[in-house]
Amino acid sequence: MADIPENAPEHCPGTASEQAGKSASCQGCPNQNLCASGATKAPDPAIAEIGEKLSSVKHKILVLSGKGGVGKSTFSAHLAHALASDSTKEVALLDVDICGPSIPRIMGLEGEQVHQSGSGWSPVYVDDNLAVMSIGFLLSSPDDAVIWRGPKKNGMIKQFLKDVDWGELDYLIVDTPPGTSDEHLSIVQYLSSTPVDGAVIITTPQEVSLQDVRKEIRFCQKVKLPIIGVVENMSGFVCPKCKNTSQIFPPSSGGAEKMCRDLNLPLLGKVPLDPRIAQSCDEGKSFLNQVPDSPAAKVYQNVVQSIQDYCLNRATEVQSAT
């Protein structure tokens, strides 16, 4: 995960690589002397600071997908709501989608602002025990576009981890944008000095989604991020009138079920399409509260239980080992 400065030449080996400043591609790069001197290979001190800051966070869960629009933010928000329904637990949701931050809307926090104090930035609280941070809270208007290249986005993510006064947390959930790029590399890099329980991978049933999701799974394997399991959203639609089921996004290559079998990953649940999900998100309400007996809500609750069990098992294993 070498850093490549914005002004680097085409085959920059990365400022942290052994070849930094010494490769043939380095000729003519303004950073060449600096890289060759070894100064850029020192690890970013922020990583240790973040490790220190987040030592009071018991469990960290990343929500990932290679594919956009499959329900990552929807899932992250409802996971946060579900975990926080236990009032003895402190839960926080961090939105690192810098260009398309949906979390403020989905959590009913549009228009809220972040405050700074001596101990850092304070997140926005949905409830006493549920805190949220997103770049959405830093914009003057929800329509303001954040048109930033990678390095600037990385800097923001670093600040979220370093400067937000999270306090003691049972769960920190991190919602991400689709892809395997700056945000994903940065979140893993900046969390490298603190244990991360794992990632929940979100998909929809069709092959076009699964293709991107398999890449995200490869990413997790490459950066040694454990995968808690996979959630398949938009898994069928039951007509409210005649109860006929339609596969609007057909699992033409076997859906998440086959992918999980092939890759030996747990399938945590298959969530059907339900118009009340999108409606709740638009209204900033939890559909787990709005329609707790819906088939979709029941699947969500099972998924949340699996995630909680996973985290508790991990904590027990870690304790036994030490």
Next chain:
Amino acid sequence: NKMIPHGEQAGKSASCQGCPNQNLCASGATKAPDPAIAEIGEKLSSVKHKILVLSGKGGVGKSTFSAHLAHALASDSTKEVALLDVDICGPSIPRIMGLEGEQVHQSGSGWSPVYVDDNLAVMSIGFLLSSPDDAVIWRGPKKNGMIKQFLKDVDWGELDYLIVDTPPGTSDEHLSIVQYLSSTPVDGAVIITTPQEVSLQDVRKEIRFCQKVKLPIIGVVENMSGFVCPKCKNTSQIFPPSSGGAEKMCRDLNLPLLGKVPLDPRIAQSCDEGKSFLNQVPDSPAAKVYQNVVQSIQDYCLNRATEVQSAT
């Protein structure tokens, strides 16, 4: 520091202290334009119309739309059409165009795109991977370099239409494609959305992006606009237009709404199979909306060409 100085302040701002690039920036060398931009302008001078397909939101049907726009334009065998996929992390176009497993070849005149038909060419990073499951885990600068190569080194030949499919967002890929195309006219952007406010919120940002970089907007397409049960014909708004959908957004922002495409399971099925649903189910309501949208885009491009001709 959150704010990275650009332009006049490069190398001279207080934030520049200690930055390894300080001397270079202050010298003005970083403000010189990239020579590749002029090269690309030259290379693409044989392309009559360039259309970008954008959305702030993921999963709304950009690639689906781009692919079918390409198919529709290429159905006129006298037209040369190309589709460029600049989604580096999640390249869906090879699959949707039925070209999975195809490889790109290099020749003296550059990289050759992959041909679906005689008059329909495609380029994507998907064709450069050993396996479709290979992850491309690149930061911004490397992605930008790839996009530059796609524009500079692919031997597109003479084209009537170049369609560019993009990933969601307003970041490296979007800034780069606009920057690298800055020496050549771009007809405009088609903005894709779905009806719910969570999508529209991101799409309004994309529209702001277009305005900031002075990219004309051809119009907006609303996908996933209702679902008609095949059994009882009841319509469900699976992604409800809780804040008025694309219709209201277009009214508010004075943009053309090109069409509202209903959900149809055969669309996703066709994409997975690499077939055009315009061929598979030409009489479906969704296909008819698509054809109208394509016609509007063609009219827009022809009108623009006429205006440019009158002006010169």
